[in-house]
Amino acid sequence: MSQTTDRGGRRIHFLEHGEGEPIILVPGLGGGARVFGTLPRRFGRNGFRCLSVDPVGLPPSGPLPDGEFVFDDAADDLIAVLDATGVERATLVGTSLGGKTALTAAARHPERVARLVMLASAAYTSQRARRVYSFFQTIAEKLEPTEFAVVVAPFLFGRTFHQNLPAVVDDIIRATRPTADARALMQSQAKALRSFDGLSLCQAVRCPTLCVAGLEDTLTGVDEVRTTAEAIRTAEYLEIADAGHTLLLESPATFDAVCSFAAARS
Incomplete structure (x- = not known):
């Protein structure tokens, strides 16, 4: 189901699938709800009320004010989605940049975030990462x-995914036209990423957190994800073999781990 809400003039579009424990999927750099493909339906079939968000700046959501992406605003937009759907608390599942947005929301609104999942996402920005964002x-x-x-x-997909599913990679390349x-x-977003510093946010996170790294990820380093997990006192750290940056797409084990973590009772 397609829905739209408004927060102070910011129009936020999101999709809803399933019933059960609420989760929000937060996309990465330049992405929206459609990048998750069939995953929202799969979460819905596994007992979740899955909300996938189009960030402000990407239609059908409204334009970015002044064309500037701000993590605090993007985080508050997630809470507006909860308000619009009558959800008191939800698990936030963010991939890459989306993990930083979810982290920001968990720090700013701890009473609204039941659990936090950061996939291929780090709280701090190394010099190497700044070069990636500039690229x-x-x-x-x-x-x-x-x-x-x-x-x-x-860079998006790990070596194993390229080797085992070359036709899928080719299909994605043909279908991707930003x-x-x-x-x-x-x-x-890339400009905002270069100055992002989330280590202080980590100290404000109260909810159970899962930080997941793909061992074949060439964009977000395994050490960066591990350092993030160490900075969040409530965090677990998980490594996924044979997977790169797009963990939910490449690795069924990641989907299973997220489902188990999100369904657990605090």
């Missing part, structure tokens, strides 16, 4: 839509 900002600005996925696919809105959002 994405540049290609979002310079590349043609047909070129984008060809360039980023080697719109002008998506590329503009990606540039703004």
